[in-house]
Amino acid sequence: MTKHGRVYADVKEKSNRYVVFKRNVERIEHLNSIPAGRTYKLAVNQFADLTNDEFRSMYTGFKGVSALSSQSQTKTTSFRYQNVSSGALPISVDWRTKGAVTPIKNQGSCGCCWAFSAVAAIEGATQIKKGKLISLSEQQLVDCDTNDFGCEGGLMDTAFEYIKATGGLTTESNYPYKGEDATCNSKKTNPKATSITGYEDVPVNDEQALMKAVAHQPVSVGIEGGGFDFQFYSSGVFTGECTTYLDHAVTAIGYGQSTNGSKYWIIKNSWGTKWGESGYMRIQKDIKDKQGLCGLAMKASYPTI
Template sequence: MNGLRGSVVLWLALAAVVGSVYGLSEDLDRPLFGLLGSPVRLAESDPGLKKVLQFAEERYNRGSNAMHLRKVSRLISASKQLVKGIRYSITVELSNTQCKKSTMLRTCDFYPEAQKLKTEVCVFDVWDIPWEGTSTLLNQKCKPIDEPQLEETNKVTDASADQSVEESEELLGQFKTFMVKYNKVYSSQTETDRRLSIFHENLKTAKKLQSLDRGSAEYGVTKFSDLTEEEFHDTHLNPMLSQWNLHRPMKPAPPATSPAPSSWDWRDHGAVGPVKNQGMCGSCWAFSVTGNIEGQWFLRNGTLLSLSEQELVDCDGLDQACRGGLPSNAYEAIEKLGGLESESDYSYSGHKQGCIFSTGKVAAYINSSVELPKDEKEIAAWLAEHGPVSVALNAFAMQFYKKGVSHPWKILCNPWMIDHAVLLVGYGEREGIPFWAIKNSWGEDYGEQGYYYLHRGSNACGINKMCSSAQIT
């Protein structure tokens, strides 16, 4: 997230891909051309970059306490990512000019003396929507050119020294509590200090998520609060899900025979097993599929089994084990293998190993698989009639989710950039807020006893994009 960190990076610019941005729809429910969010390096002459640099300068000067205006003295690097809007990542050097902030001069020269320039290296993340004429500073980090650590400079330093000490003590107390609660042990003092810094940034991120949420969700410290966004994505999410060219067609599910009841929860009907933990392995796709099959087997045979995700991690040659996979591939692999072993016979290790599947130990099988419609009312009706559903979503708001119904803005939680597979087990309302009940695979100490609750009825975070189920006849 970088500030709102990279996940809040709102990669929204289909129009820019084809060259003209003005007058085009802001509909996010359209796939992209080319690679999703692929960064493109920019030349200094790029006209959009010039405009964004001016915007970043203005925001920097507005937020700093410096007496003099600062300008970009050197462009180090710049890139942009397109989806429906443009996210610029810019690294520059900013130096003092001879103009005081109170002046209205249009031309401000740099100081000729190097020691008065007080040059800083700054990284800016800016989200620009050209056709709306709006720009947003998502993140700003600067450091003096001769210092080793990045520090935020977009602050008004009006707090007293005592307040600063008090805040530091509070932060250390929160971090110690976090370490004890989640049994965190680090290899060295240097690593502990690094994780404390990440923890601090993540507290800010959770606070911003809280201010942006439109539901009843609470965000804050979770067991992932010492991970950077990149670490979290690498170890718990699934990059294959957003690679739409890899998806194989599935036959459509027959429609439900009755409208959806006002609420339904398969946990109340015995079709959902305990929450599991995928560990630091991007195998969510396997947990989503096995959860679906456990429910289907229960509905056909009356027995709730715990089936093996490790079998899929080891033996599914269509997917990439801990580096991600697709439910559609997993169903096909299970059919070819002849079924799934039980968890007890083929236990989970959280990393790929040699395939030791035995047809003699098959505990459950499937005959085929189907893809559900994209309408949420139809999904609800199908779920109530046929059992828990394998789904995928954009996990934008999940790293720091604690409880309640999460409802991120669509513009922040792009429905086409799904990166996590889960199990839809029910739906209902809380205090007038419609929700989906989602069984996650990050352990019972995540969210609400392992569950995530997401707003229903707005296609939030792409929850309707990839709904599927095995079929057992």
């Protein structure tokens, strides 16, 4: 608990948190002791003094389209990679090695994963198009995108719509992240560091289509990220139990195959470097269920530049 910098209001709260911490540690150790077929490990991290319900309410924030604008509910987009031959796709892709991924960021307890997901996809698309990797502002979206709900959640497609309509995003350094809702500072939204022409949705429930998109650029992805195993994921190829109730947003930045033959997606998260594999997760790819593991093939989209 001390390792992760936790400070408590009083002795009673500290005692209560220790009970939660101890219970989580016991469960992590039990799950890690199960040998059969587990391809990933869990570990104590900065979320270990939170119940799973507390974690889910504080650190996710993806909103379904029913909660957002009717424009996003009804809009259909083209898919520019539809006719790409699957046989022509590379066996593995990692946009980090191509210089299209900024360092891991941390949303804190503000439920604006949607903003981090959208921004990471735009950072990647900008680098691929213009050859320059620029860290862009999530706080601009949190404060100024009124079609989303800031720290109370949002959707990447409506973020893309805001960015297109307002001319682009400024840099992280110009409009830095605060981790809380604030009044839009219109002066700080300029100068714009990049702009987009729009966005496209990946065909729903189609991991092959998602692979085509990720082979060409980082892609924003909705996912069910509130489960216990997701909360304490540490390393390996995640194959844990989860639902298709999308409550979190990440960015798919690649895919590959481990030495034992396990196919996986590489996702960039926004929970800091102490979670997962230095902030990233490898999660099982090409499962039998068409929605993808944890629903990752259900709501994916990418910006166009």
